[in-house]
Amino acid sequence: MMWRSITITGRGGSLFSRLPFPRELRLDMPLLSGVVLLVFFGLGVLYSSSGQDEALVLRQFIRFIVGLMAMLVLAHIRPERLHYLIPVIYVGCLLLLVGVLFIGDVAQGARRWLRVGPVGIQPSELAKLAVPLMVTYFVCAGSVPVRATRVAIAGLLIAVPVAMIMAQPDLGTSMLVAVAGAFVLFFAGMSRVLIALLGAIALAAMPLLWSMMHDYQRQRILTLLNPQDDPLGAGYHIIQSTIAIGSGGLYGKGWLNGTQSRLDFLPERSTDFIFAVISEEFGLLGVLLLLVIYFSVIGRGLFIAYHAQETFGRILAGALTLTFFCYVFVNIGMVSGILPVVGIPLPLISYGGTSMVTLMAGFGIMMSIHTHRRLLSA
Amino acid sequence: MIGNRYVVQDAQRESKTVSSRLIVALVIVAALALVLGLRLAHLQVFKYRHFAMLSEDNRVRIEPVSPTRGIIFDRQGEILAQNLPVFSLEVIPEVVDDMDAMIASLRRIVDISDEDLHAFRLAMKSARRSESVPLRLRLEDRERARFEVNRHLFPGVNVRAWLARHYPFGSVGAHVIGYVGRIDDRDLRRIDVNAYRGQSRIGKIGIERSYEDLLRGRVGYEHVETDVRGRKLQVLERRDPVPGQNLFLSIDIRLQKAAEEMLEGHKGAVVAIEPATGFVLAMASAPRFDLNLFSSGTVDADAYLALSQSPDRPLFHRAISGQYPPGSTVKPFLGLAGLDRGLEHARSKAWCRGWLTLPGTTRRYRDWRAGGHGIVGVEEAIEQSCDVYFYVLAHSLGIDSMHEYLTEFGFGEPTGIRLGSEGSGLVPSREWKRRTHGQGWYPGETLITGIGQGFMLATPLQLASATATVANRGERLRPQLIHRIISAQKSGHAEFMQAQRLSPMRAYKEDDWDEIIEAMVGVMHDRRGTAYEAGVGFPWKVASKTGTAQVYSIGQDEEYDEGSIDKRLHDHALFVAFAPADDPKISVAVVIENGGSGGAVAAPVAAGVIREWLSRPPPKPSPQVTEEAMPLARVSTIRDPNRIESSSASSVLVDDDRLISGGVRIPTP
Incomplete structure (x- = not known):
């Protein structure tokens, strides 16, 4: 009886409704706050991992601002209007991918970048958004649950950009793009039999895929199984990152005090392996806090999907959310040594521009879906 | 009918489909989140000790700091063997932009032979980019001065000082004093390698060898934080080396010199002993050789061959x-x-x-x-x-x-x-x-x-x-060469050797x-x-x-x-x-x-x-008086041998050998 008297329960309504954000901004406060928390946490980690390079942190912050504007813009576009834009975006993305294959910058043996003046963009990152949009657009043009024939056509829509990204070569991103498209089909009610069948085909195709892989890609998978095999070569990344994570312990070594990262033992520590820096400096507690924020964002995404009124919105929001989760899972999985090393950054935290902007744009679309609901008369 | 199925969108059914799939997705997400959480807990909690140790191993390198070798004096306090700084020119490759151009202009100031250059390029291959590589050993004073004036033109090039054994009397008492040389395979078989961490010199003959354990001192350690390229960032912990003991021989170097001069031109030996104590006053062997020939670290192979193969056997x-x-x-x-x-x-x-x-x-x-x-x-x-x-x-x-x-x-x-x-x-x-x-x-x-x-x-x-x-x-005493040992640790504590009685003979x-x-x-x-x-x-x-x-x-x-x-x-x-x-x-x-x-x-x-x-006044036995007889600089060495280290460290780097990457490194003024 006592506790009830001291408990002050929320006064109904949203906490955010009282904040000075007008509804007209069309932003979803829970989602936005999660995203902002992640980005700012990421900036702090970048400051440490980059060896206290303020300029680098500032560049990442500018990208965040650009992403925020993309989010704001997309949040304002009503989902119905977006429909018309989707094929344009998709075709544009395909053209950029073709462009990369011919005039892209070569970095570390792969063509991934397209340089436009001072800005370099990664069209494969754009495809992560364009493909689920296009597939959702296509699926919603027909009936839901989606039928097998349309699944086949949708598969083609996915396969073309995926193949082009694979040719760069960028196995990790191409897989994620494929997965993003597949999530759409999943939410579109693709039959369980078909899922099982495709899964079986995929398994059967593994040896074929293996034979098509580059040596270094195969090596990464072998390395996952036994990193000590080549501790200074292929296994080096994963050995050093598990050391970084493990040595962080429960409480971590403290911000700016991660020796694995500060002393350069950890490779790619501002990009793909930034999670190891977080684990080393903030420990299990810090990492769990990070996961809580991530999963609150994902939860909010699924919530938006669940409460969307149009099928288009529901499928798209669900697929985008699941893709986001996929990034998080694959990145942490690879850095902590349970998945092979594929070039997947930690979303919203790893240093990198295109990824940040496309992710923010994706969240913008989800906010648009959520804030453009027609209010039902009670 | 068929067309209708495409046109009519069953909102209810669609909604249900997507909702059920969303719930499935949520379950999968939660399950995978659990997998991640468990994996991280496994690494960070259950295997924490293991990884903490590995991370420490990564970060910390233990480097030996070599001790200063004890000084050998004669009974009057004349220095017979000491450590003198010698200077070498070293280059840190990663700091130098254009190595060839730098060496070309450096050659105008300092004499660098093609052999030096060859050895340098060879050493550079096996060293880290951040490591200092010797380019020229044993700089002449004039060269060093010329370089110091121009050093601003040569970033990444440094003069490094290290201590080399020097024998002021050259060939006098050579066989008794002995010399130090590079540790070779034969030495490795008989020594405790740990005691020689960071050192590459060992007493080869004479007192330098037989009192090696006293002269050597104890190696110190530095725990150094290094980055992945092996660059030293900071010293985390240090156990100072213990300098070797200073030995005062019973030999009187002037008597020794007189004896050797009288033997000049002969092959032979003179031994003089103080009967009351057994202390050896002089121990000459002719022909003799110059100890400094061996101490330089770069023994002239021809000179050594000539010595070892001479029919007069000067090394004997x-x-x-x-x-x-x-x-x-x-x-x-x-x-x-x-x-x-x-x-x-x-x-x-x-x-x-x-x-x-x-x-x-x-x-x-x-x-x-x-x-x-x-x-x-x-x-x-x-x-x-x-x-x-x-x-x-x-x-x-x-x-x-x-x-x-x-x-x-x-x-x-x-x-x-x-x-x-x-x-x-x-x-x-x-x-x-x-x-x-x-x-x-x-x-x-x-x-x-x-x-x-x-x-x-x-x-x-x-x-x-x-x-x-x-x-x-009839009183038999064992001949001894050490008169007293002055501890480098207990600030000048002197231990005087006692006469050693041997088994008495018949009366x-x-x-x-x-x-x-x-x-x-x-x-x-x-x-x-x-x-x-x-x-x-x-x-x-x-x-x-x-x-x-x-x-x-x-x-x-x-x-x-x-x-x-x-x-x-x-x-x-x-x-x-x-x-x-x-x-x-x-x-x-x-x-x-x-x-x-x-x-x-x-x-x-x-x-x-x-x-x-x-014909000269008998030596007074008390150590205080002996000290007075010595030049002032040497008195300080004896009263507090640690000061040798500290004072020299402030002006030069005390570093016994080239091989050591540890040692006290202070930029030369």
Whole structure:
């Protein structure tokens, strides 16, 4: 009886409704706050991992601002209007991918970048958004649950950009793009039999895929199984990152005090392996806090999907959310040594521009879906 | 109907489909989130210790810090071996943009040979980019000055100082002091590698080797934080090295120098011992060599080859390793034995007619003086070195008895001085001959043993030590080279070496001692003495004995003719002495290989050494006074040897060797 008297329960309504954000901004406060928390946490980690390079942190912050504007813009576009834009975006993305294959910058043996003046963009990152949009657009043009024939056509829509990204070569991103498209089909009610069948085909195709892989890609998978095999070569990344994570312990070594990262033992520590820096400096507690924020964002995404009124919105929001989760899972999985090393950054935290902007744009679309609901008369 | 199915959108059904899939998605997400959480907990909680250790291993490198080697002084505090900074030019490759251009302009200032350059490029290949690589060793002062003026033009190029062993007296006392050299495979087999972490030098011969454990000190450690390229970022923890102990030898370097100068031009050895303590005052071996030839770290291979292959064997330490037939220098010891045995003729006189034959044989054992010495007692026999007297004495004593007496004086076994490769000499016996020659003992061999010929061998050190025993009238002390040890740790605590008594010999009657010593005095001071020439006008009374040892056996009826025999087969000249005879302060043994007559060649050397020692005020034993006698700079080294380290560290980098990457590194001013 006592506790009830001291408990002050929320006064109904949203906490955010009282904040000075007008509804007209069309932003979803829970989602936005999660995203902002992640980005700012990421900036702090970048400051440490980059060896206290303020300029680098500032560049990442500018990208965040650009992403925020993309989010704001997309949040304002009503989902119905977006429909018309989707094929344009998709075709544009395909053209950029073709462009990369011919005039892209070569970095570390792969063509991934397209340089436009001072800005370099990664069209494969754009495809992560364009493909689920296009597939959702296509699926919603027909009936839901989606039928097998349309699944086949949708598969083609996915396969073309995926193949082009694979040719760069960028196995990790191409897989994620494929997965993003597949999530759409999943939410579109693709039959369980078909899922099982495709899964079986995929398994059967593994040896074929293996034979098509580059040596270094195969090596990464072998390395996952036994990193000590080549501790200074292929296994080096994963050995050093598990050391970084493990040595962080429960409480971590403290911000700016991660020796694995500060002393350069950890490779790619501002990009793909930034999670190891977080684990080393903030420990299990810090990492769990990070996961809580991530999963609150994902939860909010699924919530938006669940409460969307149009099928288009529901499928798209669900697929985008699941893709986001996929990034998080694959990145942490690879850095902590349970998945092979594929070039997947930690979303919203790893240093990198295109990824940040496309992710923010994706969240913008989800906010648009959520804030453009027609209010039902009670 | 069919068309309708495409057109009509069943909102209800669609909603249900997507909702159920969303729930499935949520379940999958939650499950995978759990997998991640478990994986992280596994790494960060259950395997934390393991990874924390690995991370520490990554980060921290333990580097040895080499100690400063102890300094060797003579008994008066003159520095015999010290550590001097030498300077080398080193390059950190990662700092230099254009290596070729830099070296080209550097060559205009400092002399860099093509060999230097070759060695540098080779070293650069195996070193880290952040590591300092030597380009030029042993900079001249002028070069160093020229570089310092221009150093702003050469980022990444530094002058580095390290300590090299230096021997101020060069070749004086070379065999005793010894030198340090690079640790080689043979050394590695006998040392504890841990004690030599970060060092590459070890004592090779002499005191440098036999007192290596005291001189070396204890290696220190630094825990250094390094990054992935091995660049040192900070020192986390440091255990300072303990500098080696400073050794004060019992050698007096001026006496040593005098002895060596008198030996100049000969092959041979001089050993001088203080009878009361056993301290070795001088230990000279000729020919000698320059210690600094070895200390530089870059031994000139040709010079070394020349030394090691010279027929004169300058590297051979004749004073302790050279084994010579003692010749007539054994006579005082055997004379004493005869007196002790109370042998009939030792007490009375014997007739020397110039030769002796054993009963029942025809072979003549000749005296060195063809005409003989006439009627001689033990005194005359020693003074004039009568061989026949000692043939008779030896015959009466027998080889077993002679073996016993001579062994008591320390012949035939090492003295136990702590200096490597000491020879044991040889006192023959029946048992020995059976063992080594498989033959019985012949009576004639007893006779020639009586004059120190035949099988018997002795080292100059044994001769000096046995002579000191006579000077002490029977008290045997072990010869020692260390006078005192000054601890580098306990700020100048001095440990004085005590005289080491050896197992006492039988008690001789004082009269017997008097008689033998009186006889020995006669050698230099009696008109008929074999070294009378050397004793003329000599201000101290010296007890001595000459010896002339045959190297070449001449035939029964041949005459020894110096001119016709190869120089290397000439007789060895020997001389043993102590002085003053009534209050012995020094006992000396001189051996000059193929020198000829002991009285003519060896005696003047011994006399010179005795004169040098006795003509100066006796050294005062207390350490305080000794310090006063030394230059001021050295006093500080002795009072607080740690200051050597600290003071030198502020101006130069104390770093014993090139190999060390640790060590105190302070930029040179």
